[in-house]
Amino acid sequence: MRLAVVAGPPSAGKTAVVRQTIRSLLDRHRIAYLKIDVVRAFEDEELAAEFGIPARKVCSGDLCPDHAGVMVMRDAVAWAEGEGADLLLVESAGLCLRCSPYTTQGLGIVVLSAVSGTNTPLKMAAMLALADIAVVTRIDLVSQAEKEVFRERIREVNPDLDIVETNAVQGTGMRYLLRAIEEYPQITDPDTIVLRCAPPLGVCTVCIGKTEIGWQHHFGVVRRLEDADYLFRGD
Amino acid sequence: MDTSPTREITILPGRNRRGAPERFEAISIRPGDTISIVGPTGSGKSALINDIEVFARNDTATGRTVLVNGEFPPEEFVRDPAYKPVALITQNTRCLADLTVAEFLAMHVRSRKIADDGIVERTIALANEFTGEEIRAGARMTALSGGQTRSLLVADAVLIAAAPVLLLDEVENAGIFKERVIEVLRAGGKAVIFVTHDPLVSLLSARRIVMRDGGVERVIEPLDRENEALREALRLDGILRRMREEIRAGNLITGPVGA
Numbered sequence: 001m002r003l004a005v006v007a008g009p010p011s012a013g014k015t016a017v018v019r020q021t022i023r024s025l026l027d028r029h030r031i032a033y034l035k036i037d038v039v040r041a042f043e044d045e046e047l048a049a050e051f052g053i054p055a056r057k058v059c060s061g062d063l064c065p066d067h068a069g070v071m072v073m074r075d076a077v078a079w080a081e082g083e084g085a086d087l088l089l090v091e092s093a094g095l096c097l098r099c100s101p102y103t104t105q106g107l108g109i110v111v112l113s114a115v116s117g118t119n120t121p122l123k124m125a126a127m128l129a130l131a132d133i134a135v136v137t138r139i140d141l142v143s144q145a146e147k148e149v150f151r152e153r154i155r156e157v158n159p160d161l162d163i164v165e166t167n168a169v170q171g172t173g174m175r176y177l178l179r180a181i182e183e184y185p186q187i188t189d190p191d192t193i194v195l196r197c198a199p200p201l202g203v204c205t206v207c208i209g210k211t212e213i214g215w216q217h218h219f220g221v222v223r224r225l226e227d228a229d230y231l232f233r234g235d
Numbered sequence: 236m237d238t239s240p241t242r243e244i245t246i247l248p249g250r251n252r253r254g255a256p257e258r259f260e261a262i263s264i265r266p267g268d269t270i271s272i273v274g275p276t277g278s279g280k281s282a283l284i285n286d287i288e289v290f291a292r293n294d295t296a297t298g299r300t301v302l303v304n305g306e307f308p309p310e311e312f313v314r315d316p317a318y319k320p321v322a323l324i325t326q327n328t329r330c331l332a333d334l335t336v337a338e339f340l341a342m343h344v345r346s347r348k349i350a351d352d353g354i355v356e357r358t359i360a361l362a363n364e365f366t367g368e369e370i371r372a373g374a375r376m377t378a379l380s381g382g383q384t385r386s387l388l389v390a391d392a393v394l395i396a397a398a399p400v401l402l403l404d405e406v407e408n409a410g411i412f413k414e415r416v417i418e419v420l421r422a423g424g425k426a427v428i429f430v431t432h433d434p435l436v437s438l439l440s441a442r443r444i445v446m447r448d449g450g451v452e453r454v455i456e457p458l459d460r461e462n463e464a465l466r467e468a469l470r471l472d473g474i475l476r477r478m479r480e481e482i483r484a485g486n487l488i489t490g491p492v493g494a
Contacts, residue, residue, distance in 0.1 A: 117331065117333055118331070118334055119333065142325070143330075144322040144323055146331065147316065153342075164314075167285075172285065172291075
């Protein structure tokens, strides 16, 4: 089975990219889909109804959604294999630009919108830097020069990133993403899949529901305003 | 990769919205060609230029295929802007980049790996030939008017993107000097494809593609049969342009307006 993890900011077009991918690959693959979100999600029901594929969701509630994703990913691989799938698509909640839910043995796809601002790629750091392929959506809304400038910004963060430009509603340009998914190596041993880096997830005291403001009320990563310029850097 | 220059782009038929095959064998586009795509709103004009822009391979909603020099273009033509032989100027007259004009153009120049110090200034100067409102290097892209944005993007496509084929979606809407644009593009040996509702732009084009219901309905080559209509369109356009300038300058138009 192959694994592809789709991440990207809210409203970037992740689900539209997933939908086109399923539509194009359905005739030659058995696809399973997992959506990770926070409060509510409907994509699993919509995609299951539209394509008749096994689909499910996890709502992380008060927990960081990418943390939730890490927790359930191993189970999800087993579930998809049990469903007879040969491709598992996992779509992240896309809340925090610092998140990077990509793993080894799976294709990392970042989705970003061409109309999201020239500096957006520079703000995305690990989500962009650790991906294998960037899908730039809403390409029909910008001119050639703007496309190229946006591309240049992505390359500043990750010069080797494969870039696919698409109007995901129409499906233009998707052929290169489909090829990348189909050519990516299969999972060799699900028990050895690890995250590509230690992402800034942190099950912090805020994540688990403490609402008091001020470091005095929290434990774990605690900083005062004076020394909080750059709050935390992982290993 | 075969990087020989683009001699010809060929559009092969797909299907219209009802699924019926389009009634043309092939449409060829060569350097110096001027083609206008006409038809009612929603007839598939923008979809046709989008097919050209992405080099459709029977993988878009229309099922058309677009070839370069008679073959499927190499992947770099489609994916790497430095090799891409077409540039599309969309109907969108807002640029979203939060940069100044000079920064935006400089970044584009850098992405194209062009070593030419004066190219940013020359691009702004050319853009200023297309618009009556002067574009300044230090202005923010997001603060430009529709006409200024359009003018700048056309000038960019000519000088920086330097694409041999330009696709212009409703160039007339933005209030730019369309005759001057066409003149510059022709002089540069570009192939230009206009999506247009403008009679003058259509009459200035050597060929017309007529769209209906998502498909190509006819391809017309008027030759010199429309010369009289073209003369009349030029005369009327001249009248309207002079009136527009008088109105913009705050004048009353009380004298004769005909030429």
